[in-house]
Amino acid sequence: MEYFIQQMINGVTLGSIYGLIAIGYTMVFGIIGMVNFAHGDVFMLSTFIALIFLMALTQILGIGSLAVALFVVLIAGMLLTSLWAWAIERLAYRPLRGSFRLAPLISAIGMSIFLSNLVQVTQGPRNKPVPSILSDVIMLSSGVDGYAVTLSYKQILIVVVTIVLLVAFWYVVQKTALGRAQRACEQDRRMAALLGIDVDRTISLTFVMGAALAAVAGLMFMIYYGVVHFNDGFVPGVKAFTAAVLGGIGSLPGAVLGGLLIGLIETLWSAYFSIDYKDVATFSILVVTLVFLPSGLLGRPDVEKV
Amino acid sequence: MAVDAAEPPRTALRPLAVLKDALGTALLALGLAVPILALRTEQNISNELILQPRWNYVAIAVLAAFMARLLYLLVPALPRRRKASRKAGPRVTGRAISVAGLVLLVAYPLLALALVGQGGAIKWIDNFGIQILIYIMLGWGLNIVVGLAGLLDLGYVAFYAVGAYSYALLATSDPVKAFMAEWLGPNFWPLWAFWICLPVAGLMAAFWGILLGFPVLRLRGDYLAIVTLAFGEIIRLVLINWVPVTNGYAGITSIPRPTFFGLPFNASDSGFAAFFGLPFTPLYRTIFLFYVILALALLTNWVTLRLRRLPVGRAWEALREDEIACRALGINTTNTKLTAFAIGAGFGGFAGSFFAARQGFISPESFTFMESAIVVAIVVLGGMGSQIGVAIAAIAMIGGTEILRELDWLKRVFGPDFEPTHYRMLLFGLAMVLLMIWRPRGLVAFRQPSIFLRERRAVRADMVREGHG
Numbered sequence: 001m002e003y004f005i006q007q008m009i010n011g012v013t014l015g016s017i018y019g020l021i022a023i024g025y026t027m028v029f030g031i032i033g034m035v036n037f038a039h040g041d042v043f044m045l046s047t048f049i050a051l052i053f054l055m056a057l058t059q060i061l062g063i064g065s066l067a068v069a070l071f072v073v074l075i076a077g078m079l080l081t082s083l084w085a086w087a088i089e090r091l092a093y094r095p096l097r098g099s100f101r102l103a104p105l106i107s108a109i110g111m112s113i114f115l116s117n118l119v120q121v122t123q124g125p126r127n128k129p130v131p132s133i134l135s136d137v138i139m140l141s142s143g144v145d146g147y148a149v150t151l152s153y154k155q156i157l158i159v160v161v162t163i164v165l166l167v168a169f170w171y172v173v174q175k176t177a178l179g180r181a182q183r184a185c186e187q188d189r190r191m192a193a194l195l196g197i198d199v200d201r202t203i204s205l206t207f208v209m210g211a212a213l214a215a216v217a218g219l220m221f222m223i224y225y226g227v228v229h230f231n232d233g234f235v236p237g238v239k240a241f242t243a244a245v246l247g248g249i250g251s252l253p254g255a256v257l258g259g260l261l262i263g264l265i266e267t268l269w270s271a272y273f274s275i276d277y278k279d280v281a282t283f284s285i286l287v288v289t290l291v292f293l294p295s296g297l298l299g300r301p302d303v304e305k306v
Numbered sequence: 307m308a309v310d311a312a313e314p315p316r317t318a319l320r321p322l323a324v325l326k327d328a329l330g331t332a333l334l335a336l337g338l339a340v341p342i343l344a345l346r347t348e349q350n351i352s353n354e355l356i357l358q359p360r361w362n363y364v365a366i367a368v369l370a371a372f373m374a375r376l377l378y379l380l381v382p383a384l385p386r387r388r389k390a391s392r393k394a395g396p397r398v399t400g401r402a403i404s405v406a407g408l409v410l411l412v413a414y415p416l417l418a419l420a421l422v423g424q425g426g427a428i429k430w431i432d433n434f435g436i437q438i439l440i441y442i443m444l445g446w447g448l449n450i451v452v453g454l455a456g457l458l459d460l461g462y463v464a465f466y467a468v469g470a471y472s473y474a475l476l477a478t479s480d481p482v483k484a485f486m487a488e489w490l491g492p493n494f495w496p497l498w499a500f501w502i503c504l505p506v507a508g509l510m511a512a513f514w515g516i517l518l519g520f521p522v523l524r525l526r527g528d529y530l531a532i533v534t535l536a537f538g539e540i541i542r543l544v545l546i547n548w549v550p551v552t553n554g555y556a557g558i559t560s561i562p563r564p565t566f567f568g569l570p571f572n573a574s575d576s577g578f579a580a581f582f583g584l585p586f587t588p589l590y591r592t593i594f595l596f597y598v599i600l601a602l603a604l605l606t607n608w609v610t611l612r613l614r615r616l617p618v619g620r621a622w623e624a625l626r627e628d629e630i631a632c633r634a635l636g637i638n639t640t641n642t643k644l645t646a647f648a649i650g651a652g653f654g655g656f657a658g659s660f661f662a663a664r665q666g667f668i669s670p671e672s673f674t675f676m677e678s679a680i681v682v683a684i685v686v687l688g689g690m691g692s693q694i695g696v697a698i699a700a701i702a703m704i705g706g707t708e709i710l711r712e713l714d715w716l717k718r719v720f721g722p723d724f725e726p727t728h729y730r731m732l733l734f735g736l737a738m739v740l741l742m743i744w745r746p747r748g749l750v751a752f753r754q755p756s757i758f759l760r761e762r763r764a765v766r767a768d769m770v771r772e773g774h775g
Contacts (some may be wrong), residue, residue: 005674045342048347049341049342052341052342053341055345055347055355055356055357059357060357075530080337080338080340080341091739091743092739093628096743096746099747101528102458102686102690103686105458105531106682106683106742107738109738110683110735110737110739110742111735111739112735113676113738114732114735114738115735117729118732120728120732121729121732122346123342123347123729124348166628210639216318241532249343276546277543277547279539280547284534286532286533286536287521287536294525294529
């Protein structure tokens, strides 16, 4: 039982990270119907930005307070990752809007290859071990058979930050003019343009918001795993995409729900079956969902039009 | 260009505005470069991460962005000649290019031999010739699925892997060896394994094509792409983790090399060189491999061209244009899709088994998603459905990245630490994006419709999609 609770805690932590990345996929798909293949690599880039900023702050500027450092890293990471996403959208996707269906997807795959190799070239191909931070744990219960359930400060931080950001994000999408413009573009881009919404700007801001959340996920990922690598974009990217699909692509609560489910499934699968095949399990969920439940758990069914 | 079309024509050039625009780009480049370029994370001796400042790189990047934007804004404003002969181009040259290309390909090994001599020729035939031909073949195979049937398959490498592992496992398996040794003598299997396993590997891959095709029949577009990607990854992960059979990451070694129809390419008395009374050199094997893959690729091309004239080929093209109309016309979309998957996968399997035989060693590392992405990029950049376009794209993309291996003189410019090969995939990704923006419909966007009512017309691919032609 203790073992199970521990796995649930780990799963929710991992699921929060996937959920944050998944929102980027689901929003972009919702608004322009495109799988933003480079999103996983934007996430990977953000882990590096977070790492470099954290080290610059602690080593070069010598900031002692970890809380201040993390906060600055979070804000700077969100801004710079957003800038990257904005530039990518402007350069690689916007010229292809209105082109045929595969063109943006190929461009996105090219961007994904470019980003991961850019980081490899500029930062080197090795694993980067991150100086461990926030590794203290709280004992929740010490089991009878000596197995203790622990909750680390990292995990608390990850879940709390995720919840706070989701609430803020929810507010933006539901209550502000930007959110209304986004939802309008999602329903009918041409009509939205006729009503005076700057569609290009709204789409850019969608990419920017997705990237900002991915940057948060990047910082959390770096803290949680303690190691970053240039190739870390692909697999978490596909898993987050799986989360978005599982929750119903285009649906924001669905992305979070999907992220939590994927996190839990992956953790429990590794704990009870086989750690080697955990990625196979996730990919299988992707296949099964798309084949049998294409609209996901919370998505709207897709009507085939002639 | 797509970008230009959207903007109003610039009649007068305003220098101040251009400068401002370019400065903005430089500022953006600064913002992009600062986090990732300015400080490099390095491990010191005690394995701790330290930061190395490299602000000079940032300066170069910013300057490059500034100049690139300036050029981009200035070049279209310069007066230039109108290209008058543009419309008449593709109709005349299509066939001529094919014939010339074919002649060049057949003569290529001899040409390489004549130009750079024996020592250099192996490298040019192997790294360039064979490597490019493998990708041309994969591109043509995938072209059946993506270009003709319009099913975007991002997991094509799975069938390449199935082909490679089928050959490798069959050729090195002890029971098969023992069985063959008992029935046909000890020398038979090592000499003939490749030629017997080649069709078997193709069939295996085709079988897997059908197997993986079944669940995805209902899916289209991006969803289909993602599911096929997942299948490709699942197969690779199984190859990694199923250690008792596939030997995991370590891969399979000492796979028998192909023979000249029973004559091995070695220095022994029964070898190819001795049989024909020639001095032994490893060159013969390379040249022979070149012609094998050339024949396989041409077979793929020929089968594709013939299939396009059969009802099933017509059904593929109809399916690509409009699936619902297809169903309304009574075309069995299930069978149509499955045949496309199976035939495309079969050729992937042939290529895979050739790859295993050429390398003599395979591991799951060779079958990553990157390979699928490269092949898809070749097909789409070539202009979906165009055989010549795929070949040109493969030569441009694979040859272009291979040529980086030859650019050692760059070390003299950028210092001895500069390794051009590290930038291979970086430039590949960038080229994919830029080519897509430059020509979203691929290099050869003209396509002869394979069936037409009255007159033969060359139609742009986008018009075909809209229902003309």
